[in-house]
Amino acid sequence: MRPFEYARASDVTEAGKLAGRFIAGGTNLLDLMKLEVETPDKLVDITRLPLRDIETTDDGGLRIGALVTNSDLAADPRIRKDYELLSRALLAGASGQLRNKATTGGNLLQRTRCGYFYETSQPCNKREPGSGCAAIGGFNRIHAILGASKNCIATHPSDMAVAMRALGAVVETQKADGSTREIAVDDFYRLPGDTPQIESELQEGELITAVRLPKPIAGVHRYRKVRDRASYAFALVSVAAIVRTDGGKIAEARLAFGGLAHMPWRDEAVEKALIGEAPSMALFDKAADILLAEARGQGENDFKIPLARRTLKAVLADATKGA
């Protein structure tokens, strides 16, 4: 770990002005700093900022402060009742101890678990742009089948973010200059392309202050995470689904996927194909065809393609049961 300067922000405006990497729970950043995967010159501690509340918004949704911990968010009665999907996704992630430390803002910004990203002696375009990608042709069991590039095949590890994307959440931020903006989670993440080191639309010094949820979305909420052991493992495939049926037909479908790509994946064409149709395995297969039309395996992760199909179909079958 390299020495770094430490500053503690006392209010949100000051946080931006202090110009450094923000740290809250530190459950990912500190590990990466120990390995020198991350080498920030300065850390700005934001844990004292008043961003720990979950409040109701005017349109009937919720505003979740960026510092609300994963444990608190998952246990919040409003989340459990009206955003079951989010609570389930949170509880599927990490471990109890990590969820106690990890925050809502930080969770969105987790970095990939690619083994070559973590090993500083190996080429990695995400860690060291232009150095190459050792995961291509290497051990890539956990890597992307959608949206990858020749420069990077990493996946985003968050479960929470997958649920947030299905929910259509909006990220509220404050830029370094003190101005604020909001970015839909749909637009928040980037595919690797030629710049895999840039993972989100956040600018330097821009602080996530809250994540806003829309008013509750009716329907069956499901979060299904498929992984190599029953707990404390990242998703190989995960499916976040909100499905509402009406009169034997699918009236609304919101689907997001984890473990498949550099970002929580959402494909509106998949949702459109389902809406207005009567649920059937043939229909679900068609949805999977659309989702996976461009899917490419890297060898060791080829199984994710049939696994994603099967998981999606099972989730849709479950969510439309009795429709």
Added chain:
Amino acid sequence: MNKHVMDEAIGETRLDRNTQGVIGKGVDRYEGKLKVSGKAPYAYEHLIGEKVAYGYVVTAPIGRAKVKSIDAMAAQSLAGVLTVVSGDEVLHSSAQPLSPAVPAMKGEILHYNQPVALVVAESFEIARQAAKLVKVEYEAKEGHYEIESRRGTGRATEEGPMPADTKRGDFEKAFAAAEVQFDQTYRTPSYQAAAMEPHASVAKWDGDQLTIWSSCQLLDLNVQQIANGIGVDPSKVRLLSPYIGGGFGSKLGIGPDAVLAALGAKAVGRPVKLALTRQNVFQATSRRGETIQRVRIGTTKDGKITCFGHESETANAEGEGFFEPSGISTVFLYPGEDRLVTHRVITTDVLTASACRAPGEATGMLATESALDELAERFGMDPVAFRKMNEPEKDPQEDLPFSSRRLLDCIDEGARRFNWADRPSKPAARREGEWLIGYGMSSASRANSLMASSAEIEMSPEGRAIVKTSMTDIGTGTYTILQQIAAEMLGLPLDHVDVLLGDTSLPESSGSGGSWGANSAGSSVYVAAEALIEEFAKRLGVEAETLTLKDGHAISGNRQIPFAEILNGDTIKVQGKIEPGDTSSNTNQASYGAHFAEVAVNATTGETRVRRLLTVGTAGRILNMKTATSQCYGGQIWGIGYALEEELVVDPRSGLIVNHDLAEYHVPVHADVPKLDVVLLEDRDPHASPLAGKGIGELAIAGVGAAINNAIYNATGARIRSYPITMDKLLSHLPDEVGEAA
């Protein structure tokens, strides 16, 4: 020194009479309160409050190379850095368990991220930062990092834990002539021992005397390795390992930390603390070699085994003679007049392969116990019935009698308790919602060994005893069982017996490894206690055999004399030593058991969950039912890992061990472990030791993974011969239709 050589079976002993009533009882751990209250210091926690320096290992990010130069200027000039130690004597990995030799690097890089230097600094953080500033120039060499492309090129070595070849009759001829031939190949990956406590050492010099606290299993051998590594006489080194957070074989030989800490401490003139990081442990200690095992079994048309072949290929580094002894149980567990058990070592430029959690059984029985299940299936027989039909009456290799073998009792008892009769008789026949349900079983066996070991009992004038031996307790319960043995033998309440372990200044011991610790060290305490009783008898003018000892009193005839009265103000010290003898060569000794597993395989995803796991075992006398059962739980849990999760992945392009931390190297977590059941049957093995006990630690690992694999077959109809059985291997065998409704 009072010595007992195990040349003949032991008769009735004071342990059988159980007068004090503490032997066998599931009493709490002797050191339990210290451990849970943080008062049992592990290696790194010594010298609190002393002015010490901290070490951090510099590693070589290249698979195979020669070191051209090391430039430590930048690191040295960082404020707080005291020195950078480098040179030929740096160990590139852990030492092997069987020899005092150490793996000095001698200018070579033999595997990716091997140690190449040590930074010593005022703080751990400074040392860590400086380690990245050490510039090492390498001359790259061609490396080779996998065994598949080199099959058939393996070496037969004489330095393994068993002979490379064990043969009887003419296997090839018998197999060719067999009415039924079974021939399958199984693969097991490389593993990391993954003990909770990383390899760590604290070294302190006092003139030319070195005291070192290190996390080690075999102190009397390890102290020689440390002395050899730093080039001093072993008499100048005292090694202490009072508490150890797991070893699992990876601490049978010293890690690179001990020698580096000693060299660093010498260089800076003050004690040095060095704990390997988790990444170091994965890449710079030792691992279990991957295996490719061909199992060939010939039978009659009725399923009676006539010949058995088990040929293993495994990996190790150049010059290394250790091999994963996958055939170790095959030699005596299965029948067959003509036999062939071989091991070949394919050279790879990957971290040294060495002992890891039941070397041999753990990997070999993943293959053979699956093979037996496949064979039973071929004959349409229940796997239990198939095993019963193929139970040898004597050691099939040497024709020796078994010292005690209650394998079939374990199988029967297990089948009854598990309700095995409820097993789906056809594969893929039972379904609960989205889950496919299956049952599987396997045998378990673990060869027993008794090692030379010695102990001292010191009795104070008040009649309190202290047991002293260099023996280690690696988390298994050694403190507790030695206390129990001394208390039972001497007729003392447990709280009148203290135990001192883990210090080479104490009588030389077997150390902990190969499940021999309790039997070997425990027998030395037995021998010392017998000698002490002799001394009591002499003082009382009676025959020792006539003395009954209970609650600190000697009872002879109608006299009941307090120990203090016999001792008459004296402190008595007696030493006892156990040595293996003729019973090791004229009987075949092993512990036996059976595992029963119920699994649920998700029909959509192929995720497997173990629902029930039962192990029934026999290992001679059980010294402490609680710690013995706990050992078996550990074995069962590792077995779940072998079946479903564990796999050390080496990148064949560079030699990098890719998943070198506990987030990506998967071992079972709580959620993977169902309620575990362990039943230990009453047993005595008078040939095994004066305690009539046998090794248990590794028994419960042997075969568990195969029982789970067999259950997966029963659930899905998919026979997977490459461990671990991850979902990608099962997906194509699952029903096409997904979800509950399918």
